[in-house]
Amino acid sequence: QKEVEQDPGPLSVPEGAIVSLNCTYSNSAFQYFMWYRQYSRKGPELLMYTYSSGNKEDGRFTAQVDKSSKYISLFIRDSQPSDSATYLCAMRKGQAGTALIFGKGTTLSVSS
């Protein structure tokens, strides 16, 4: 079993839709959870960062972490064509200098 599982999609939605992206993980030692966005032929960029369980909201983006279920989600409201990208979940055990473990990434396409 991989440490982090993520459905690669692809996921296609119309502009304005609410998008839900998810990852599951197996290692209960993970404490820091991140979502990265990666545009084609670019490096990943950090989108959302959450420590432990709970929700975090930033504009149209909401990240949720449920450590009891080992499940994290990213919601995108009012999706835009510019949101078309690959979304990677990532997590790590410690804070300082520990390796990020990434999911495979979900490819999202938002059509206008």
Added chain:
Amino acid sequence: EAGVAQSPRYKIIEKRQSVAFWCNPISGHATLYWYQQILGQGPKLLIQFQNNGVVDDSQLPKDRFSAERLKGVDSTLKIQPAKLEDSAVYLCASSAVGSSGIRPYEQYFGPGTRLTVT
């Protein structure tokens, strides 16, 4: 603030040849990471440096891959000899030591080097 720089952006080589990639991290960032991203996969850490010391190289195939960060600034990753399965994007990332702002230890990624081994 300038981002993480990588070169070359693209490289095509034949199997059994050697290749080197270069990375210049964000100024002042003590921690530097090399990741391998195979098509359709998430990035996988190959090696992590703190200043010029290796913190984690547990997933680096040491029989063919090597990396150095001699002066604690820029870094090179080398593959010798290359295999077909080394075709991937090689990403370099850097982060500051210590928490800062609302995103402590954020890793900033460069654009990557796309390697094709034929």
